[in-house]
Amino acid sequence: GAVVSQHPSWVICKSGTSVKIECRSLDFQATTMFWYRQFPKQSLMLMATSNEGSKATYEQGVEKDKFLINHASLTLSTLTVTSAHPEDSSFYICSASLDTNQPQHFGDGTRLSIL
Amino acid sequence: KQEVTQIPAALSVPEGENLVLNCSFTDSAIYNLQWFRQDPGKGLTSLLLIQSSQREQTSGRLNASLDKSSGRSTLYIAASQPGDSATYLCAVDPGYGNKLVFGAGTILRVKS
Numbered sequence: 001g002a003v004v005s006q007h008p009s010w011v012i013c014k015s016g017t018s019v020k021i022e023c024r025s026l027d028f029q030a031t032t033m034f035w036y037r038q039f040p041k042q043s044l045m046l047m048a049t050s051n052e053g054s055k056a057t058y059e060q061g062v063e064k065d066k067f068l069i070n071h072a073s074l075t076l077s078t079l080t081v082t083s084a085h086p087e088d089s090s091f092y093i094c095s096a097s098l099d100t101n102q103p104q105h106f107g108d109g110t111r112l113s114i115l
Numbered sequence: 116k117q118e119v120t121q122i123p124a125a126l127s128v129p130e131g132e133n134l135v136l137n138c139s140f141t142d143s144a145i146y147n148l149q150w151f152r153q154d155p156g157k158g159l160t161s162l163l164l165i166q167s168s169q170r171e172q173t174s175g176r177l178n179a180s181l182d183k184s185s186g187r188s189t190l191y192i193a194a195s196q197p198g199d200s201a202t203y204l205c206a207v208d209p210g211y212g213n214k215l216v217f218g219a220g221t222i223l224r225v226k227s
Contacts (some may be wrong), residue, residue: 042219043219044159044206046214046215050214103149105161106161109157
């Protein structure tokens with residue numbers, strides 16, 4: 001149980017393109033979803049927390065107009081990297097939890113490469 | 116601000132060896148601490164979760180301990196196998212909003 005699916009697993013695109021990443025909880029309803037970014041050989045850094053039906057809460061230094069997060073249902077959250085540039089290239093991982101104090105279940109991540 | 120440090124950054128051991136990975140955190144006011152495994156290019160798999168009131172958790176060949184007052188946790192892996200090769204991440208939950216703070220990880224390689 002507690003499976004989180006992330007799609008796509010890998011995307012390569014040109015600079016200036018907008019890229020959407022989906023995060024789905026397959027067998028449970030996720031009140032809260034989290035988006036992380038991981039640069040090579042570095043730790044996961046929390047970008048934002050999203051709660052179903054409300055606006056995402058962004059961590060300090062994360063541009064909300066650059067990284068659009070939508071959590072329209074209890075099983076789906078999307079992260080859109082708008083007008084992506086090479087410095088946005090990274091590994092993006094989502095997680096989902098049933099409730100605020102419940103364990104997070106992680107997706108397999110999305111490798112984003114901007115040329 | 117909570118900071119999590121993991122030592123060593125990388126470790127290479129022969130198969131069958133017992134090993135210890137270390138994690139330290141600066142603020143002892145935590146809700147829980149988790150150890151995760153990450154395979155290359157993949158997401159995270161939770162290995163063990165220790166609540167702040169607990170001192171250790173065990174799962175198979177894995178044992179994690181927690182000393183909250185000193186801000187330390189260790190992950191003990193017994194009889195290591197090549198399949199244990201991965202990056203091991205430690206993360207603490209400060210207790211507000213379930214926002215995990217991760218260490219940079221220990222890259223483990225078990226040689227056959």
